Structure formats: C-alpha cells, structure tokens
Amino acid sequence: MSKVVSRIVKSNTNSTLLLANNIIKTFRNGEQETCVLKGIDLTIPQGKMIALQGASGSGKSTLLNILGLLMRQTSGKLMLLDNSLTDLSDAELSNYRNRHLGFVFQYHNLLPDFTALENVAFPAAAPRGRLTADIKKRSLLLLDKVGLSDRSNFLASQLSGGQKQRVAIARSLINNPKLVFADEPTGNLDQDSAKQVMNLLRDINRTDNTTFLISTHDSNVAVNCDKIVRIADGKIAALLEDDIC
C-alpha cells in the first residue's frame, strides 16, 4: 500500500463509509486463471467525490462491481458502514444495494417502457410492492433537482441522452444512498451534457453530502473530484487528494 493511501485510511477512520481490505479477484476460464485484482486496499470516506481511473483491463470495472456488491471478490474483506459484507447471501447483498447504494451507468440503462418518474421510483417502489404517493413525491423532487420535472411523464425512450443520464442520476438517489457508483457517467454524452451531469453530481455531493465513486477515463471529470484512485495491473498505482489533483 502506498504511503498516500495509508495516510487517507488513517485520517478518515471516523467517517469511513466503505472499507476494502486486500481484495483479490480471480477469473477462471477453463484451466486458465487470471488474477484481475491483486490485493486492493481502499477506504472511501463519507461525503467525498472520488474518481477511479485506469487503462482498459486495469481492473477498474471489476473493482467498481465488487465495491458496488454486484460481484463477489475471490478473497478479501469488504465493510460498509462498519458492517462486514463478506459472508452475506445474494438476497442480503441485494437488500444492501437497494438501501445504501446507488448506480449510474454509462449507457444510463433506463427502462424504456416506463416514464421518467417511474424509472426514478422503480428502486423504491419494487421492494415496497407499490408506487405510493410518497415515492411519487420524492421522485418528482429528484426530477426537479436534475431539472426534469417537466419531463416526468415522458417515456424514457422520448428523452435525449443527457436527459436520460440525469434521470438515471435521480434514480440512483431515490433511496437516499450513502454511496453512488457512477461508471463512465459522461462517457456517452456530448461535451455540454457531460459538463451538466458533472455539475449535477458535484452539486448533489455538496448539498446532500452524498459520496460518489466515479469510474472515468476523462481527466476533466477526474480533476473535478476530491480524490483520484489510479489503478494499474490490478493494483492501486496512485492515490491523489484534491489538493494535488
């Protein structure tokens, strides 16, 4: 572990949101084993915006999937809000994802047959079994926050790329997550839309103290974050804080 990482881990002990300790991930393809993550130690403090950078094949997406509880590590320890997640069942991990984590993907992945409001409400309505008035109200507030309250009844397929990504951001916030994972959130957008989306994420981060872990190739996105974690060959190659970003 680099000296910089050690410093961050120690300095944020009291506000640690997610702690990854010696995460190793190996993929097996027949007889061949490929080690993609080779012992990652990472602490994500609350209220920060962190960029995850690395070349293709560096293990960036795999790490994001493991930290987002979408994939299990081969070994290593993962703690969210001081709770160990290592031995949880699939259903328990789903429940954790739903209650504490939010996701924004590169290709927005909205449900095309549902309205913007329904897309935002989905992660809250499905576990509760009903699209209640409270959920609708909060969905509308979030759509208002991302500047799309006038598009709430538009089908996802009727929205532009930038609008879709803003709906996806609103969706990621519906359950008041502590941590939002964004995988190349601006990767599929034009420059103006990308800037709007980044400003929106930063605004949410500052006003709601929501933590963001953003995987990106874009240096313009990374420099807007509080910290940058660089990954190379399955290991953390560098960790830069905002004062040195």
Added chain:
Amino acid sequence: MPFSLLVAWRYITANSLQTLLLVLGVSLSVVVFVFITALINGLSLFLTQEITSKIAHIELEPVNKIARVLTADSRFVAQPVSTLQRKQIRNWQQVIEIAESIPGVSVISPIVDGNAFLVRGEATQPIAIQGVEPSKIDAITKISSYIIKGTADLTTGGLIIGADLADELGLFVGTPVLLKSERGSERLLSITGIFRVGLSNLDQRVGFLSIRVARPLFDLPDGITSLGLKLDDPADAPAIAKILQNSTQLKSTPWQEKNKSLQNATDAQGRTGNFIQGFALLAIIISISSALLLSTYRRRAEIGIMRATGISRQFVATVFIFQGVFIGALGAFLGAAAGYQLCVQLASITKADGSAMLPIAPSEGSYMLVIILTIVGAALAAVLPARAASAVDPVEAIQQ
C-alpha cells in the same frame, strides 16, 4: 395496484403486436379445446338422447329364481326351480305407487311382454310383443311419432309392427295376421299401424299390443312381466334403480347397464378428447413459455439494471409470472368467447332433413374449466422464463 403487476402489464402492452399474436395463439388453442369438448359432449348427449328417448330408463322385473342348495337335518337338499314357472309381478299396482313417490320418475308403464310368431300364409317371423296400456303407447318410445302408415291407436285391439317386419311378411294396415305366443295361444289380429324408428331391433322384431289383448296370449290374467320407467333425467337412472330395487325387491336395471357399448363408446370418445385437449393446453404452455423466454433474453439489460439497483429475484420472477397469467387470462377469455360463438354457429347449420350437421352442444364447452386450466397453465409456462429472468447476472447484463 401491486407494482409487479404494473410492470408486467407495461411489459405486455409495450409490444402490442407481439402480445396480440401471442394472445391470439392462446385463444386459438382455447377455441380448439372448447370446440372438441363441445363436440364430444354434444355427441355423447346426442347418442344418449337417441338411445334414452326410445328405451325405458329403468326396467323393473321379477328376480330370477335360481336353484339353491339347502341343508336340512345335516343333509344337502337341492331345490330345483322349474324353467316353466312364469315370472311375473303380481303386486304391480303397489310397485307403481312406490315408483310414483320417488322424485325424478316421470312415467311408469306396466308391460306384458313375451315372444311370439307372426304367421301369414306360409311365412312366419319371430316377434317380441310389448303389451302396453293404449294410453301409454308413447310412454317408453314415442311410437306415434314414428308411425308411417295407419295409427298408434291400440284401443281397437290391433297390432302395431315395425316397417321391416311388415315388409318381410308383406303386411299392410288392415291386413289380418295370426299371432302365436310362446305359451301356445293364438289370435288373429289386424295391423293398425306400421312404424319406422330407425333402430333395426325395433323395426324388425317388435310389435305393440294392448295389454288387455296381450294378457290371455301370455297367460298372465293379473300380473305383468315388467314395468318400464322414464325419468326426468336419464343420468339419474343408476341411483333411482338402486332405490327401487331396495324398496320393491324387484330386479331393477338402469338403461346404462343394458347399453354398456354406448358407455364404452362415449368413454373412448372422452379419452380421445382428453388427448386433444391435453395437446391444446400443451400448445398454450409452449407458446407462452417460448415467448416469455424470448422476452427474458430481449430484456436482459433491463433485468440487469433492476437487479443492480437491488431489486430482488422474487420481484423479477413475479413480473414474468404475472405476464404469463395476463396473456393466459386474455387468451382464455377471448378463446372461450370465440369458441362459444363458433360452436353456436356450427350448431345452427342443419342438413336437408332439418337435423344438425354436427352434434355439437355449445353449452357443453367446459368454459370455466378451460379458463382455469389456461390461466394455471400460463402461470406454469411462465415459471421457466421467470427463473431465467431472476437468474440474470446484473454485471453481465449491463455490460451487454
């Protein structure tokens, strides 16, 4: 509305053409099911109606006396029964009273029957004589409606015979003919009517006489040989026959027992129908299952995003089960309605003689059964796609 139901409905209405085709496919199978059921039940009803309209639903006869072995003073004694002993019901008026008190019994006809020969000149033909009360000539078989020459009036003491028998002996209405009974009695009778029922047994072998004329011919001055009963519902015959047997100690035979070949035939038809109905249901299950499996594949990314946002496998599976149930219910109701209409239309097509082209019974389409089976089958058909959907790996699906 449960959210999973809303999602399922949105999915099946999102691609309305595909859903419409799928629902039409299910409906078509339901139509086949309804049509086959109505046809087989209709045929069974038609055959039963044909038979039961011409025969007694229950026959009451004296019990057969058989030789018994008795023990007396530690010795075995055989008690023979004379085959010449005349079987008869002496207390038949009492039996009629008992039968009349049983709900469901509509008509009771006392009968004096026996075998005889019809002699005309050199020609002789065997004939089964039914001696009935003239007012009850139509009680068991509506002979008057089958009369092709003469009348069904027995009050004049004449004989009514079948058309085939009349042809064989060259008999016409008014022709005198000699009747020789099995008891050795003879009587010259005049033919008063000739009938054609369409059943060769009746048209070739049976003749009707007034019971008053039949009594001396068969040596039965007081008793009768049997009682024929008609019921409101022929299907009740076994139950009522049992009641009658217990209360009269007479041999009581429901029509089903005497027409086992009909029962066997309708059973065989029923089994054939069950196969076709089974295949129709299988077609429903396969079509829904394959369409939903395709939908699962097409919506992998959407399912992936649901799973990524922490939505449970059960929710995803429920959405697909509900889709199956929706498609099944729509197809079942549409198919049942279309099947009923088809059956009604087919039942209204008649042949030149006015009888139905197909013995189809629109009311016998088992509509509730097919609706329930289709919905349950559709839900079962959705289980495999639902399992496949709930097993989607969010990481793989989103990367796609």
